[in-house]
Amino acid sequence: MSSGTKLLTLSLAAILALGICLAGCTGTETPDGQAIPNETATETAAPPSGGAVLRIATTTSLYDTGLLDMIEDTYEAETGVDLLISSQGTGKAIELATRCDVDILLVHSPSQEQAFMDAGYGVNHRCIAYNFFQIVGPEADPAGIAGMDPVEGFRVLYEKGTAGEPGVLFVSRGDNSGTHSKEKTLWDMAGYDYETEVQGSGEWYIEAGKGMGETLVLASEKDAYTLTDEGTFLAFQTDLVLTPIIDQGDALLNRYSIIAVNPEQCPSVNIEEANNFIDWIISDEGKGLIGSFGVEDYGKALFTPLYPPECTASPFNCTCAESVSKA
Amino acid sequence: MNEIVQGFIEAIELILSLDPDVIEITVRSLYVSLSATFFASLVALPLGAYIYFNEFRGKRAVINLLQTLYALPTVIVGLAVFLMLSRSGPFGFLGMLFTPQGMIVAQTILIIPLITGLTVSALSGIDREMRYTIISLGSSQLQSIITILREARFAILAAVLLGFGRAIAEVGTVMLIGGNIRGFTRVLTTAIALNTSMGNFSFSIALGIILLGVALVVNVVLNLVQER
Structure with missing residues (x-):
């Protein structure tokens, strides 16, 4: 009999929970959405929009080298800005940027970059480095x-x-x-x-x-x-x-570029931090880091940073040094 | 072959050395998939019981639909939830894309049909002889429902464990919704996918072994709880 009453209480509790869940299942998880990153993420967690968080979409071939992990560590230590880097293939990365889900695009496909810029989705295009296929x-x-x-x-x-x-x-x-x-x-x-x-x-x-x-x-x-x-x-x-x-x-030739998502298309974009990051990565410090990456593991640098006037000439034809926040 | 042996050695080293990165993604995997299993069970167990204990028009169709949804592709669930949670989607304002909470929502949706359908099956499995016995003993309807639930508890636990297993092993939704962001949404399966694409095969195998170890612990703990 006692186990019977226990089960009755249990099933009542389950039904009650179902009621609560039906009433506010997504609602109860949403407040967690803001609260939990503070516990799980080791870096300074901030609300998803605004604050010092920068979302970057990039391509797998760039991410898989490990370069961006190193850049993330250095940049976060220097500025306290939380870089959230997601690598999902060029097509997906560009799609994320056109849907306003990220602040910055880091890719290596000049023709697709041009189409993205022409459609008005991006601003402040800067080429940063190259290597060879x-x-x-x-x-x-x-x-x-x-x-x-x-x-x-x-x-x-x-x-x-x-x-x-x-x-x-x-x-x-x-x-x-x-x-x-x-x-x-x-x-x-x-x-x-x-x-x-x-x-x-x-x-x-x-x-x-x-x-x-x-x-x-x-x-x-x-x-x-x-x-x-x-x-x-x-x-x-x-x-x-x-x-x-x-x-x-x-x-x-394999040219890598960085583009900020156009804040006029996507008001949610953290354009200020995006511009700061672009300025940092095209600075001598950022390019120095890129140019030295890989020497330790592979005995040679994986990327050659681009400097003017080389970048403005053929075959690069791009902007690589002008500050974006002062433009 | 060599990578598999190397993977075992690396797994043992990672576990013994308590590698902080590995612990972090393991804890996150558990957090996401256990939460999803919990929320899904809250919905699925009462729903499964309701479907089993009530006669209504289209009951057979509902059960068929549930069983069909066992085959729900993870990437499709991920894509649907992604389109909902994207900043250009209807729930974009919640800011849940690329967060562990978004991953929980997606996995919850993924495993609700599985746990619901298996709950119905679990109850059906013990039904026939039980119901006759119970009726012959003159039990009331509520009493017989309780007795049947109690008899089916092992099969129901199996349904929950299978749901958990599907959640912690899947890579499709967590990759799309979480984005595999280091230190924030990276879990064991997305780390395995990443390290495989980076050529770190033995490290991937090591992470796979850790995932299985974690699943083993969860199974053992839940079974112990059940037996008490």
Whole structure:
């Protein structure tokens, strides 16, 4: 009998709780929404809007190098501003910025950046650094493209791939990332229309639909060629049987830029802190940090910071030093 | 292969050294998924009992719908909640996108159908012989409901544990809603995804082992509570 009454109380409590929950389930969780970050986050937590919080959307290939973790630590220690960095692929990062969910965009896709700026979503575009993409592949180089100009290399890959030459395979990211958009540009420069001539042109062209690291692993398993950024390749190198085949040429240039979300489009943007961060990252201190990153782990710097007048000239054609808050 | 062995060694090292970053994301994983399991159970257990004990039109359809929703893809739940919580969405003013609270909401929605449906199944499982016995003993309706609930408690606990298991193991919603922000919304599964994409395979395996260890502890604790 006593266990019966216990169960009765329990079920009554459950029904009561259901009532409370139906009445205010989201309501009860929302106040927590403001309260709990103070306990869980180690850094200075502030309300989601306003205050010293800066939301940054970036791409996986940039984040995966570890550069942004280092920048976050340094910047937070210096200024007390809380950087919330989310890396989700170029397409998603840009989508987050157009939806006003972040304050800053850090990407490496000049054509998509230009479209974002032209549509009025961004302000204060600054280029910060560059490195080079690489065409990597099996050491035996079955297509024989080593040492070629990258565009010429792509042309040969296409010709031999579509002709069914054994061992000539190419793995594409196939995910609309910055690296994928660079690949499309290279096919275009080689004289092939991406959608009609390259996609679906045969078994040699493999669309992975994955991140850079997974794409490299796939290429390695299949003994195929692929286009990669240098940082991810260095990070994965020990697990791969691939080597750089072509790593020279202006066409492989990989330019990184920072853009603040336009406060006229998105009133919720913390434009003041966004501008402060942009000014910091284009300062000599910020660029010094970027230029030294990777030396310890890989024996070479992963990024070359951009300084004027180099950045204003071809092939960069961008602004890299003018302060944004004084503009 | 080597990475798996290395992963085990690394997991043991991480646990023994009490690595602060790993502890932090483990605690956050537990906090998010236990909260989601709690809120989901508050809704799902009474709802499941209500569906089982009451006859109404379309009951079969409701149960079919619940069972179909077991297959709800995590990314779809994440995307729907993302569109709700985005600053350009209807609940953007709450500022819950990219917070642990937003992640709790998404996981709660994800596992409510699972726990509700399994509660209905749990009650059905013990029903037939029980109900005859109870009726033959001349119990009142309330008494028989209580007796059936008590008999089904192990199966109901299994439903809750399965809900927790789905929540703590999923990566789709927490990646979209939390954004995998270091020190704020990074949990075990998103850290595993990140480290896999960074090429730290053995570290990913180590985190996976820790996740399983945590799930084991939760299961053992809940079972002990149940047996008392």
